[in-house]
Amino acid sequence: xxxxxxxxxxxxxxxxxxxxxxxxxxxxxxxxxxxxxxxxxxxxxxxxxxxxxxxxxxxxxxxxxxxxxxxxxxxxxxxxxxxxxxxxxxxxxxxxxxxxxxxxxxxxxxxxxxxxxxxxxxxxxxxxxxxxxxxxxxxxxxxxxxxxxxxxxxxxxxxxxxxxxxxxxxxxxxxxxxxxxxxxxxxxxxxxxxxxxxxxxxxxxxxxxxxxxxxxxxxxxxxxxxxxxxxxxxxxxxxxxxxxxxxxxxxxxxxxxxxxxxxxxxxxxxxxxxxxxxxxxxxxxxxxxxxxxxxxxxxxxxxxxxxxxxxxxxxxxxxxxxxxxx
Numbered sequence: 001x002x003x004x005x006x007x008x009x010x011x012x013x014x015x016x017x018x019x020x021x022x023x024x025x026x027x028x029x030x031x032x033x034x035x036x037x038x039x040x041x042x043x044x045x046x047x048x049x050x051x052x053x054x055x056x057x058x059x060x061x062x063x064x065x066x067x068x069x070x071x072x073x074x075x076x077x078x079x080x081x082x083x084x085x086x087x088x089x090x091x092x093x094x095x096x097x098x099x100x101x102x103x104x105x106x107x108x109x110x111x112x113x114x115x116x117x118x119x120x121x122x123x124x125x126x127x128x129x130x131x132x133x134x135x136x137x138x139x140x141x142x143x144x145x146x147x148x149x150x151x152x153x154x155x156x157x158x159x160x161x162x163x164x165x166x167x168x169x170x171x172x173x174x175x176x177x178x179x180x181x182x183x184x185x186x187x188x189x190x191x192x193x194x195x196x197x198x199x200x201x202x203x204x205x206x207x208x209x210x211x212x213x214x215x216x217x218x219x220x221x222x223x224x225x226x227x228x229x230x231x232x233x234x235x236x237x238x239x240x241x242x243x244x245x246x247x248x249x250x251x252x253x254x255x256x257x258x259x260x261x262x263x264x265x266x267x268x269x270x271x272x273x274x275x276x277x278x279x280x281x282x283x284x285x286x287x288x289x290x291x292x293x294x295x296x297x298x299x300x301x302x303x304x305x306x307x308x309x310x311x312x313x314x315x316x317x318x319x320x321x322x323x324x325x326x
Contacts, residue, residue: 004291006284007046007075008009008218008267009227013037013156019080028276029060039070040295046075048122051109060115067116071276074116075264076162076197076225079109082126089128091148092141092175103151109122109154111316119264120160120224121243122197123149129171142185146245148187167206169236178206179213183220195224199268200252201231201238206247209249226256227268228287240275240279242286247315248289250322254302257294292326 013034029037031053038047053063067074081090081102088094090102110121128145130136140282153161163186165176176182179196186194196217203210217223230244231237242249256263265287271279298317306316 002262003094004265004287005045006043006267007048007264008038008041008269008280008286009048010034010038011050011077012267012269012271012280015202016270016272018272026136029104030055031063032048033060035063035066035070036070038072038280040277041284043284044072044280045265045323046073048076049074049112051077051079051112052105062113064116072097073218074118075110075266076118076120077112077116078122079106079126081105082124086127090125090146092125092128092136092144094276099266099269102148106152107155110159111150113159120162120197121156122162122164123152123154123224124164124168126165126166128176129168129174130260131172141173141175145245146185146189149185149194151193157193159193160224161194162285163194164199164202164227165195165197165206165208166202167238179203181210183216183222186222187220188206195222197225197227197231198223199227200241200249201229201236201268202246204231204233204238207233209251211255214252214255214261215219215223215259218255218257218261223263225266227266228252229269239267239324240269240274240286241267241283243273246286246322247318250293250318251288253294254297254318258299271324288297289325290322293321297321 009161013029015026015029017024038044086093086102091099093099106121113121162178163182165178165182166174167177168174180198198214198217199209204211214223228241230239230241232244267280267283269279269283302314304318306315
């Protein structure tokens with residue numbers, strides 16, 4: 001396997017707000033400043049960009065100049081279909097005019113993907129879903145969830161669309177809430193250019209095994225991308241990768257290596273109070289440890305232990321490889 005390439009969502013280098021610090025944890029950061037911060041990490045080769053840009057006057061040419069200055073490419077464009085405009089959903093909004101606006105926005109983002117030669121349009125439909133019992137007709141809601149994505153994939157057969165599923169937030173129940181449900185929707189749509197972006201933290205938060213979720217997506221030929229971070233399982237904390245669940249993160253990458261999955265190792269972290277460049281470097285340092293550990297891991301012995309379902313021997317082999325790789 002080739003050495004991993006590292007990427008990050010550009011939001012990793014932004015200013016963060018919450019309902020307590022509504023003016024942010026730190027001074028505002030423009031997109032150009034965020035790109036320059038990403039360049040300071042030194043090991044990133046690509047970034048994922050939100051669209052539209054916060055500054056409506058910012059041109060694609062200016063963004064391209066900043067990217068080139070920092071030796072960065074673009075892996076994906078994430079259209080902002082989760083803002084207040086789409087409070088009742090993008091694909092599942094009861095207003096057909098809002099659904100059309102979402103389609104237009106995502107098609108605009110698709111053109112930006114083409115402009116930068118990115119890998120995919122990333123769909124995070126955070127407002128698509130419901131909150132209360134009896135609020136929605138579940139058959140119609142799920143149908144709209146699939147139709148919205150399917151229409152986009154049909155309109156842009158030359159591009160890949162990835163769905164980043166998540167159990168909840170901002171909706172209490174998100175339409176695409178798990179690997180299984182997302183795969184069901186993708187298979188029902190039946191188009192080859194729709195896949196999954198598997199967020200390690202979302203999988204943890206949803207009570208999944210990220211390694212199992214990755215294998216399921218791979219078995220269906222639908223793992224188009226992934227993000228890594230960490231959390232306490234009770235919320236989507238977007239902490240530095242490997243700080244809470246290192247052994248599960250190692251198992252996740254073991255599944256990717258075993259299946260010869262060769263995509264970008266992408267950071268999706270929110271360092272609210274930490275220095276964003278330091279947080280990215282720390283995560284990448286640990287991901288390099290994982291890469292070295294995969295080189296050391298005895299795959300045949302591990303497979304034999306797994307065939308016997310010998311938990312302790314399998315963990316002994318994994319721990320020996322991981323903890324001797326620092």
